[in-house]
Amino acid sequence: SVTAQDGAVPDSLVIVSNREPYSHERDDDGEIRVQSAAGGLTSALDPVMQSRGGTWVAWGSGDADMAVADEGIVEVPPSDPAYDLKRVPLSDAAVQGYYYGYANQVLWPLCHEDTGRMWAEPAYWEQYRAVNEQFAEAVNAVTDAGQPVWFQDYHLALAPRLVRERRRDATLLQFWHIPWPAPSVFRHCPHSDALLDGLLACDVIGFHTAAYAEQFLHCVESAFPASTIDTDSGTVIRGGDRTRVVANPLGIDVGGVRDRARAADVASIRETVLGGSRSDASIRLALGVERLDYSKGIPERIEALGHLWDRRPDLRGEFTYVQKASRTREGIAAYRRYRADVLDAVERVNDRFGTDDWQPIVYTEANLDNETLAGLYRAAEVAVVTPHRDGMNLVAHEYPAACVDGDGSLVLSELAGAATHLDGALTVSPHDINAIADAIERALELDEAETRDRLSRLQHGVEALDSSQWVARQFSAGQSL
Numbered sequence: 067s068v069t070a071q072d073g074a075v076p077d078s079l080v081i082v083s084n085r086e087p088y089s090h091e092r093d094d095d096g097e098i099r100v101q102s103a104a105g106g107l108t109s110a111l112d113p114v115m116q117s118r119g120g121t122w123v124a125w126g127s128g129d130a131d132m133a134v135a136d137e138g139i140v141e142v143p144p145s146d147p148a149y150d151l152k153r154v155p156l157s158d159a160a161v162q163g164y165y166y167g168y169a170n171q172v173l174w175p176l177c178h179e180d181t182g183r184m185w186a187e188p189a190y191w192e193q194y195r196a197v198n199e200q201f202a203e204a205v206n207a208v209t210d211a212g213q214p215v216w217f218q219d220y221h222l223a224l225a226p227r228l229v230r231e232r233r234r235d236a237t238l239l240q241f242w243h244i245p246w247p248a249p250s251v252f253r254h255c256p257h258s259d260a261l262l263d264g265l266l267a268c269d270v271i272g273f274h275t276a277a278y279a280e281q282f283l284h285c286v287e288s289a290f291p292a293s294t295i296d297t298d299s300g301t302v303i304r305g306g307d308r309t310r311v312v313a314n315p316l317g318i319d320v321g322g323v324r325d326r327a328r329a330a331d332v333a334s335i336r337e338t339v340l341g342g343s344r345s346d347a348s349i350r351l352a353l354g355v356e357r358l359d360y361s362k363g364i365p366e367r368i369e370a371l372g373h374l375w376d377r378r379p380d381l382r383g384e385f386t387y388v389q390k391a392s393r394t395r396e397g398i399a400a401y402r403r404y405r406a407d408v409l410d411a412v413e414r415v416n417d418r419f420g421t422d423d424w425q426p427i428v429y430t431e432a433n434l435d436n437e438t439l440a441g442l443y444r445a446a447e448v449a450v451v452t453p454h455r456d457g458m459n460l461v462a463h464e465y466p467a468a469c470v471d472g473d474g475s476l477v478l479s480e481l482a483g484a485a486t487h488l489d490g491a492l493t494v495s496p497h498d499i500n501a502i503a504d505a506i507e508r509a510l511e512l513d514e515a516e517t518r519d520r521l522s523r524l525q526h527g528v529e530a531l532d533s534s535q536w537v538a539r540q541f542s543a544g545q546s547l
């Protein structure tokens with residue numbers, strides 16, 4: 067639907083993100099295969115880029131030759147070219163220092179308020195700065211006068227300032243997809259002032275929740291006491307910069323998820339995913355879907371499930387938990403250890419309760435396409451989303467959207483951004499193992515009326531945040547400056 071805000075979206079724009087929307091890989095026969103990225107960011111921005119046109123600047127992480135040919139520019143999507151993708155080629159040292167180093171061993175744990183995992187090697191910061199400079203140069207090379215530039219996420223905190231220095235009048239925006247920490251936590255970062263200074267070069271900075279936006283303003287206030295901050299409108303004036311800081315939650319393409327769930331062959335998906343374990347329709351399913359990231363709270367959940375099968379022997383053989391996990395950031399030891407811990411926890415529970423024809427936890431790292439995933443959501447009676455901290459968490463949106471039969475319950479961490487926007491979930495503390503076990507048990511026992519009522523409230527919340535309006539909201543925040 068067209069709303070007044072749509073007018074705020076420019077005719078052509080530049081998007082800048084670490085990950086690329088389409089990657090070109092060479093397979094064993096030397097053929098180029100194009101893969102489109104699956105995440106929330108791409109599914110919100112790619113349609114806009116396809117309709118408005120412009121350039122998307124991103125790290126060329128696929129085939130190295132493709133990243134440098136024709137100045138790194140290819141037209142995408144390959145089937146029906148609509149905009150340019152400009153790839154920034156990064157050296158191995160840059161990837162180590164900027165991506166595995168600063169972005170994922172300093173900023174990621176910092177913003178998830180897990181400072182014990184921070185490791186701020188000096189070279190990481192040097193590389194982070196250098197790569198942000200490389201991105202800024204690429205942006206400068208492709209941006210036409212009047213084209214707004216929208217930076218995405220924590221990989222690119224410094225690039226806005228570097229672009230501003232070259233283009234005084236450009237409209238610059240940033241959306242920070244992960245949480246913003248409390249000032250007492252942000253202070254742990256040795257480069258806190260430089261990061262804030264980089265971001266404040268933007269006209270608009272968006273966060274998923276009002277709480278993150280407020281914490282950001284508090285950090286600015288304590289770092290730069292001379293700046294003028296209007297907390298009501300979220301405006302910061304500092305030197306020549308005027309920045310609007312807004313909550314602009316990102317949701318999903320609700321219709322797309324719903325259509326895929328409707329089209330899914332649920333019985334065959336159950337059978338494939340459950341493999342050797344009992345898969346008949348009487349088996350009740352709960353589901354978790356995440357990257358193997360230490361912020362996701364997977365071991366606590368597995369422990370909670372163990373408690374549940376322990377105290378409820380009647381659920382053994384009847385109720386199965388499916389954990390869909392994706393390997394991630396394995397250049398970092400903490401991520402490799404986390405995966406090993408999750409695998410151990412799963413094995414312990416399965417050894418304890420499993421039988422010849424029933425496995426309590428079915429763990430899979432298989433790459434499921436969106437159709438299969440939607441069918442799996444639909445098959446599951448309960449989804450369990452219990453991160454310690456999470457910017458938003460889009461699984462908490464996708465699951466209710468995919469429950470097209472009107473049943474399905476969500477157990478949700480109160481510390482996920484989604485919990486501030488969605489009503490109807492059974493909310494828990496992600497560290498409270500008993501509470502997680504109780505909530506899963508309760509979800510399995512809710513009567514039909516309450517299940518439907520909760521689900522419909524969840525679905526309303528998810529629809530209200532449909533990703534189609536996200537881009538327009540971000541741009542209209544800039545217009546009211």
Ligand code: G6P
Pocket residue numbers: 085105219243244394395
């Ligand atoms: C989070 C971040 C994204 C990131 C994604 C996957 O959702 O906010 O920016 O792309 O994780 O992580 P990766 O390191 O593989 O890009």
